[in-house]
Amino acid sequence: MIAFPENTARFRTPIAWLAAGLVALAGCGGESDFRPRAVGQDAEILVVADSLDWHGAIGDALRETVGQFISTLPAPERQFDLRHAPLATERDLEMARRRKNVIFAAAFNDSTNEAEYLRNVFDPATRETIREEGGVAVSRENIFRRDQQVYYIAGENKEDVVQAIYDRAEGVSGQFNRIARRRLAAEMFDRGRQFEIEEELAAMYDFAVNVQHDYLIAIDTSDFVWLRRILPDTWRSVFVHFIENADPRLLTPEWIYDTRDSLGRQYIQGNLGGWVEIDRRETRPLETRNINFLGRYGFETRGLWRMVGDEDGRKVEFGMGGPFVTYAFYDEPTRRLYMIDGMVFAPGYDKREFLRQMEAIAWTFRSVDAAAESSG
Numbered sequence: 001m002i003a004f005p006e007n008t009a010r011f012r013t014p015i016a017w018l019a020a021g022l023v024a025l026a027g028c029g030g031e032s033d034f035r036p037r038a039v040g041q042d043a044e045i046l047v048v049a050d051s052l053d054w055h056g057a058i059g060d061a062l063r064e065t066v067g068q069f070i071s072t073l074p075a076p077e078r079q080f081d082l083r084h085a086p087l088a089t090e091r092d093l094e095m096a097r098r099r100k101n102v103i104f105a106a107a108f109n110d111s112t113n114e115a116e117y118l119r120n121v122f123d124p125a126t127r128e129t130i131r132e133e134g135g136v137a138v139s140r141e142n143i144f145r146r147d148q149q150v151y152y153i154a155g156e157n158k159e160d161v162v163q164a165i166y167d168r169a170e171g172v173s174g175q176f177n178r179i180a181r182r183r184l185a186a187e188m189f190d191r192g193r194q195f196e197i198e199e200e201l202a203a204m205y206d207f208a209v210n211v212q213h214d215y216l217i218a219i220d221t222s223d224f225v226w227l228r229r230i231l232p233d234t235w236r237s238v239f240v241h242f243i244e245n246a247d248p249r250l251l252t253p254e255w256i257y258d259t260r261d262s263l264g265r266q267y268i269q270g271n272l273g274g275w276v277e278i279d280r281r282e283t284r285p286l287e288t289r290n291i292n293f294l295g296r297y298g299f300e301t302r303g304l305w306r307m308v309g310d311e312d313g314r315k316v317e318f319g320m321g322g323p324f325v326t327y328a329f330y331d332e333p334t335r336r337l338y339m340i341d342g343m344v345f346a347p348g349y350d351k352r353e354f355l356r357q358m359e360a361i362a363w364t365f366r367s368v369d370a371a372a373e374s375s376g
Contacts, residue, residue: 038100038148042180043353044081045101048092050112053158054084058105061162065169066103066176070352071285072302073323077352080176087113097144100183101176105153107161118154131156135164139175149179184353185360188212201225202368206334209240210364219267226267227361234346236354238361239263239339246337248297248330253288256301256328259339264305268343274309274318276343291327294365298329305343323351327362340365 040046045066049058067082080101087093096102106114108127119127130136135155142148151172155161165172192213202208211227218237219226226239241263243250257278264276280286286303293300307320324343331338342358344351 033142033146035146036098038145039098040100041081042100042183043356044083045103045176046085046096046099047082047103047105048085048087048096048114048117049103049105050110050114051084051086053105053112053114053161054086057158057162058165059084061165062103062105065165066173072287072304073351073355074304074321075351077350079173079352087117093117100147101149101179103151103153103172105161105165107158108154108156110158118152121152122154130154130160135160135162135167137164137168137172139172141179147183149176151175181356181360181363184356185210185364188357188360189364205242206368207240207242207338208366208368209238209340209361212361221267224263224267234344234349234354236345236358237268237343238358239267239341239343240365241339241341243337245335246330248332248337250337251297251299251328251330253299253301256288256299256326256339257286259328260301260326260341263339263341270307270309270318270320272318274307276305277308278324279304279306279321293327293329294363296329296331298327301326301328320345322346323355325355325358325362327365331367334367338365 047054047059047062053059062082067078067080069076070079085092085096087096096104104114104118104121106112106118108115108119108131122130135153137151137153140150140152143150153161153164153168153172155164189210189212194211194213194215197211197215197217198208205225209227212229215227215229215238217225218228219239223243224239224241226237228235228237241259257280261277264278266275268276270276278286284304286301288299288301291298291300302323302325305321305324307318308315309318310316322343322345324341326339326341328337328339330336340362342355342362344354344358346354
């Protein structure tokens with residue numbers, strides 16, 4: 001067995017917080033944190049679990065939830081790439097503590113190194129409460145290194161651990177997605193950010209989003225701004241559309257689909273004709289869910305777009321398409337309805353991380369007051 005130190009970070013936290021699985025109990029952080037940054041890929045999660053658990057129900061539950069396939073991409077890609085790492089030696093533990101994304105998963109009643117480690121993480125009183133009330137998934141940020149997300153998923157037995165994974169799946173996936181988006185935004189806007197375009201948007205339209213160094217404004221009207229990044233074999237785009245003095249009751253999935261298609265036909269057209277629309281065929285995925293978008297009531301829509309045209313009164317396909325993500329929300333202070341849409345065209349490439357870049361841009365949205373403060 002690995003000899004775990006007595007000062008292993010322990011939880012002495014009310015079980016109500018633990019059971020929620022969403023509390024980020026921060027480690028050292030901020031400007032005074034001089035520890036090394038965590039390493040690894042933003043979309044890779046290291047799963048520290050016994051090999052039998054990884055190939056059993058616990059691993060299956062993680063693959064079906066945190067590592068599930070994204071249905072709204074043209075080809076199957078997992079939400080996160082899960083990589084297994086057992087605790088065979090103390091070096092394994094040290095390696096795990098260096099990674100950006102880590103999940104420790106084990107049952108207290110097992111005799112494995114992973115179970116022993118988690119028994120040391122939680123103090124006796126908390127372990128007893130977990131035994132009585134069921135499994136937990138607890139978030140810790142920056143506990144071993146900077147820029148790190150760790151989850152402890154534990155229960156008295158394997159069944160409790162599996163149940164905790166399914167019960168907390170949305171929160172666990174959401175937290176890993178948030179921190180991945182935050183890291184990506186830091187990388188995207190670290191250098192070459194186009195502050196002058198952001199200031200122009202704020203001055204003219206009372207909103208702004210961060211603009212990466214190689215984006216250009218393709219279309220700029222009174223209520224529609226289209227930003228594009230065009231490379232030899234791929235392109236990415238973000239558009240922002242808003243409606244003044246809007247009725248928030250308009251904000252429904254059907255309104256989102258129809259408005260996006262109307263904007264696509266009016267503004268987003270191909271070089272050889274045609275326009276962009278949502279691919280609504282029965283075999284194509286289209287998902288919309290209610291979200292809190294930066295403190296605003298809104299929806300997130302994911303699906304596929306396609307380029308179509310008209311030929312003798314008949315709709316024809318141009319053979320172009322890709323994934324998109326749309327955020328639609330009501331901004332109460334300004335009484336505006338906003339639609340922010342990110343779209344990817346990247347034939348021959350995986351699309352997941354390209355689309356995450358579109359998310360990162362959308363989530364930099366701010367009103368004119370915040371925009372002016374940011375650019376100052």
